[in-house]
Amino acid sequence: MSLVATRFAPSPTGPLHIGGIRTALFNWLFSKNNKGKFYLRIEDTDKERSKEEYKNQIIQSLQWIGIRHDDKEYIQSEKIKLHKEIAEELLKKGFAYKCYCSEEEIKEQKEKAKKKGIPFVYNRKCRDPKKLEVPKNVNPAIRFKSKMSGNTIIKDLVQGEINISNFIIEDFVILRKDGTPTYHLSAVVDDHTMNISHVIRGDDHKINTFKQKQIYEAMNWKLPNFAHIPLIHSQSGSKLSKRDKASTVDDYIKLGILPDTLRNYLLRLGWSHKDKEIFNLEESIELFDLKGIGKSPSKLDMSRILSLNEHYIKHMDEKELFEFLKDFCKKFEKKINSSKEKTLLKSMHFLKNKAKTLDDIYQNAQYILSDIINISSEDSKLLDVASKKILKDFLSDYEKMTKITKESLEKIVNRLIDKHKTNFKGIGQPLRVALTGSKFGPGLFNIILSLDKDETIKRLKLIK
């Protein structure tokens, strides 16, 4: 069996999309599952829209989720010379022809087709060289001479056999008027020179396969395997667009989603392995196959992502999670005073149990990170005369403590419950508000245990 090689071929015209990274993930997993290669090809032949910063951003997104490509990334624009040579060869062999039609002519044809409600197919005006009048001072585009009869069948590894009448495939341009190659030509030439064995890409490329297959045949090249994976839809049901709230990988990073979460979520979106829901990295590689990919498109479900994230946060090693949190805060300018880091790390074990995102942890840790406790007027109602008395009693007991543990705190609180004829709530709520400025948050004892004794005393003394 020959070596499996897959590629991910984004164009660097924007940040990496959630659909894009799933395609990358499937390609990567498939190649790793087969002990093969995974390449990254930057399709930057659209000079107008391609940007270096997007290229770097895409690579970063891939790295973030754990995907490493083999070798150096393949830059398509560096191979233009080769693409042109192939175009010339196709021309010479009679598989392509020069087209002198003007943009206006083409536009006119398109409008006509639209009016009649029929699909636009270039009228092949320049296909017959005998009838062709060569205008002066016009650079021709080069069109591929598509088959005009018969059918073409593609055996797709996900979709099964797809049969199409050749007649609907137009004579597509392979070399533009300005001499630059188009996508169809470049992609085929690159896939061939890179020895790609499996082309795994979005469903939206399905029709392209029929054009590309003809180039393979004309060049007498071996056709790779194709697998077209269903697209991801937004909540509304259509193709994901930039307008959707969370559509790029960076959007999810900003939300405080862990890479494992997104990897696991995307893996299970459109792919399944029995009833299994949680896949660690190794399992993903080991179990991934093309057979498990479903045929129908799927919708993004934010609550599912959050619940998976909750799972991964809960099960992550505290030190590792702490590093993730620090990176997250640094990236989004959420300040962590270095003097608080120790306390924060010490508190991860309970903070991680009540968070769906890294941002949740950050929010719940505000009482640690911030020196100033702001109590809203609503919450300050909890600090009435009776409560203040309780707090005062607590303070004097607390100050005398030599060893602060959950047990010793419980003892104090129980004593106060008796003394003030109240319940835990009657003490817990004002204490919590005094210490954190909020009615909500981690367990009260965890809060007290995590704060320095001085700090706790300081905060209690502020309540007058």
Add this chain to the structure above:
RNA sequence: GGUCCCAUCGUCUAACGGUUAGGACAGAUGGUUUUCAAUCAUCUAAUCGGGGUUCGAUUCCCCGUGGGACCGCCA
């Protein structure tokens, strides 16, 4: 409009042609709990419609309906 693809709980999905149609998320109810969560228990909820084939169809075939993709000298 043309071509192609798809169709199981609200969502992601499982089910050699024989299951009480399963799991997960979300939702609901209750227990636990110092708050918010979390957690535990229980529950609600689906084979798009119509025809075939078959002893038997979620599964195979046809038609309809619905959804989607593509229809660039973008990739």
